[in-house]
Amino acid sequence: MLVNVYTMIFQLINVFILFYFLKRFLYKPLGDFLKKRREDLKSLFDEAERRKIEAEGLYKEYQAKIKNAHAEVRSIIEQAKQEAAALRQELIQKAKQEAESMTAQARGEIERQKSKAVSEVMEKAAELSVMIASKILEEKLSPEDHRKLIHRVIERMDERQWLQ
Numbered sequence: 001m002l003v004n005v006y007t008m009i010f011q012l013i014n015v016f017i018l019f020y021f022l023k024r025f026l027y028k029p030l031g032d033f034l035k036k037r038r039e040d041l042k043s044l045f046d047e048a049e050r051r052k053i054e055a056e057g058l059y060k061e062y063q064a065k066i067k068n069a070h071a072e073v074r075s076i077i078e079q080a081k082q083e084a085a086a087l088r089q090e091l092i093q094k095a096k097q098e099a100e101s102m103t104a105q106a107r108g109e110i111e112r113q114k115s116k117a118v119s120e121v122m123e124k125a126a127e128l129s130v131m132i133a134s135k136i137l138e139e140k141l142s143p144e145d146h147r148k149l150i151h152r153v154i155e156r157m158d159e160r161q162w163l164q
Contacts, residue, residue, distance in 0.1 A: 126153045126154060129153060
C-alpha cells in the first residue's frame, strides 16, 4: 500500500476547502438561522409566559369581581327584604288606621242613626200619647190645655225623663 503524499495533501486541501465552504455557506447561515429561530422561540415562550401571567391576573381579578358581585347581590337582596318588611309594616299600620277610622265613622253613624231612631220613636210615642190622651180627655180638654200638654210631653222627651 502505497500512499501517495501528493494525493493525500491534495485531499487534505480539498477537505479544508470543503470545510471552509461548508462553514461559510452552510454552518454559519444554518447556525444563524438556528440562533434566530431559538431567539424567536424564546421570545414566543416569554410572550406566552407573560400572557399566561396576565391571564392568571385577569382570572383572579374576575374571580374577585364575581365574589364582590355575589356579595353586592346578597346586600341588595337583604336591603330589598328590609324595605319590603318596612313597607309591609307601613301598609299594616295604614290598614289598622283606616280600619280604626272606619270603625269610628261607623260608630258615629250608628250613634247618629240611634239618636235619629230614638227621636223618631219619641216623636211617635208623643203623638200616640197625645192622641190617646186626647181621645180620653177629648171632652174635658180645651185647645189651650191640649197645647200645654203636648209641650210638656215634648220637654220631657228632651230631658229623657220619661224613658227612665
